[in-house]
Amino acid sequence: MLGTVLADRAMKGVAVAALLGTMALPLSARAETAALSCDTPLDLIRLSNPLSHLGQKLATGAPITVVAIGSSSTAGAGASSPAMTYPSQLTLELKKHFPRNAITVLNYGVNGEEVADMLKRFDQAVVATKPDLVLWQLGTNSVIRDQMFTDHGAAIRDGLSKIRAVGADIVLIDPQFAPKVIAKPQAEHMVELIAATAKAEDVDLFRRFDVMKRWRETDHMAFESFVSPDGLHMNDWSYGCLAKLIGASIAEAATRGVASASASAQPRRVAP
Numbered sequence: 157m158l159g160t161v162l163a164d165r166a167m168k169g170v171a172v173a174a175l176l177g178t179m180a181l182p183l184s185a186r187a188e189t190a191a192l193s194c195d196t197p198l199d200l201i202r203l204s205n206p207l208s209h210l211g212q213k214l215a216t217g218a219p220i221t222v223v224a225i226g227s228s229s230t231a232g233a234g235a236s237s238p239a240m241t242y243p244s245q246l247t248l249e250l251k252k253h254f255p256r257n258a259i260t261v262l263n264y265g266v267n268g269e270e271v272a273d274m275l276k277r278f279d280q281a282v283v284a285t286k287p288d289l290v291l292w293q294l295g296t297n298s299v300i301r302d303q304m305f306t307d308h309g310a311a312i313r314d315g316l317s318k319i320r321a322v323g324a325d326i327v328l329i330d331p332q333f334a335p336k337v338i339a340k341p342q343a344e345h346m347v348e349l350i351a352a353t354a355k356a357e358d359v360d361l362f363r364r365f366d367v368m369k370r371w372r373e374t375d376h377m378a379f380e381s382f383v384s385p386d387g388l389h390m391n392d393w394s395y396g397c398l399a400k401l402i403g404a405s406i407a408e409a410a411t412r413g414v415a416s417a418s419a420s421a422q423p424r425r426v427a428p
């Protein structure tokens with residue numbers, strides 16, 4: 157029953173995303189974004205693995221701590237205020253999905269950082285916090301600085317090991333599809349490297365690059381609709397849509413986590 161309720165909430169969160177996205181914007185911006193839709197195919201945002209740890213905490217009504225760590229698009233560059241960053245808006249989305257739980261989303265984004273910089277902060281930002289879920293956004297700054305990873309994902313694996321040590325669920329978030337990113341010949345390679353590392357390490361990946369690429373190539377949105385004037389960072393609408401989609405994907409994967417835990421707890425039947 158709980159799994160069904162959580163799944164329904166996750167799916168409804170995506171279905172009404174366009175309406176909610178418009179309501180969340182200031183009046184001056186609503187006219188410009190009225191035609192934009194945050195509706196996204198579920199197979200594009202569905203996480204590969206259930207969020208089992210988070211699901212167990214949600215099922216018991218326990219408080220939840222989420223750490224969002226990354227660079228400027230986690231910190232919120234391009235947003236009109238701290239309230240419009242994706243972690244701030246994600247807090248509201250998760251509270252809609254899970255009203256029984258006290259939910260805290262900590263924003264540990266720092267402008268300009270690359271993976272090596274973030275790893276230096278992991279002991280304080282991740283380990284000491286003891287989160288239930290870590291959202292790790294990475295890769296963009298290395299692309300735009302033409303500093304591709306040369307370690308074949310070893311630094312990412314180091315970070316994943318630190319997160320696993322505290323028992324938290326993990327979701328990686330890859331680069332944004334924005335003019336200054338896709339102008340770099342290594343952008344697609346970075347996206348592929350992160351995806352390959354996530355698959356090899358059996359952790360979840362939220363495919364932000366592909367979501368934003370769909371806005372441009374399938375939904376035919378102008379870059380100006382979802383990218384800031386600097387051609388790199390997201391804006392209020394796209395941060396809001398990102399929060400809605402990540403919130404829906406988390407809710408669905410946590411539901412699978414509850415279902416998996418319930419199934420494993422059932423006694424096995426032996427055929428007569």
